[in-house]
Amino acid sequence: MAMETFKVQVTRANKPDEYQAAVRDFKVKLAPDSTGTVNAHEAILQALGACEAIVMASFNKQQNFTYRSFYYTLEGLKSPAAQRPGMERIGVAVHFDTDESKQKCQDFMTFAENTCPVMDNLTNTVPVKRTGVVVTA
Missing domain, CATH: 3.30.300.20 (K homology (KH) domain)
Incomplete structure (x- = not known):
């Protein structure tokens, strides 16, 4: 059985210290200390x-x-x-x-x-x- 590969890309968002994780067509905003992100x-x-x-x-x-x-x-x-x-x-x-x-x-x-x-x-x-x-x- 072949190995299955999962991929995620994380890029900087519009604000400093805010990032966006993307997998396929799904996106999640991430930041260390923001109430509007995870x-x-x-x-x-x-x-x-x-x-x-x-x-x-x-x-x-x-x-x-x-x-x-x-x-x-x-x-x-x-x-x-x-x-x-x-x-x-x-x-x-x-x-x-x-x-x-x-x-x-x-x-x-x-x-x-x-x-x-x-x-x-x-x-x-x-x-x-x-x-x-x-x-x-």
Whole structure:
């Protein structure tokens, strides 16, 4: 099976310290301290919540799990005194509107966590390699 490649391009937007991430026809504005954009920590939380939600929506029938609806709440905690730039902890809760038991809901959430590529990348070391630097005049 051939490797699959995913690509995102990040460019500077119109304002200083504001950037735009683009993948296919989708764009997200990012900035470190702006109420009108998403910061990097929030983008990670968005990606994790969306990934697990997609897993749940894609596999609920296969896992024999029924629900009327669900939503995620995610919180990333970062201390101003932290020695590293990333978050120290991420809390994830899923809220189901379902007739399933609490144990079955927990089992389905565990399945989603174990199937979600974003969770896998957050919890397992993934090599990141710079593939080049281009200087334009």
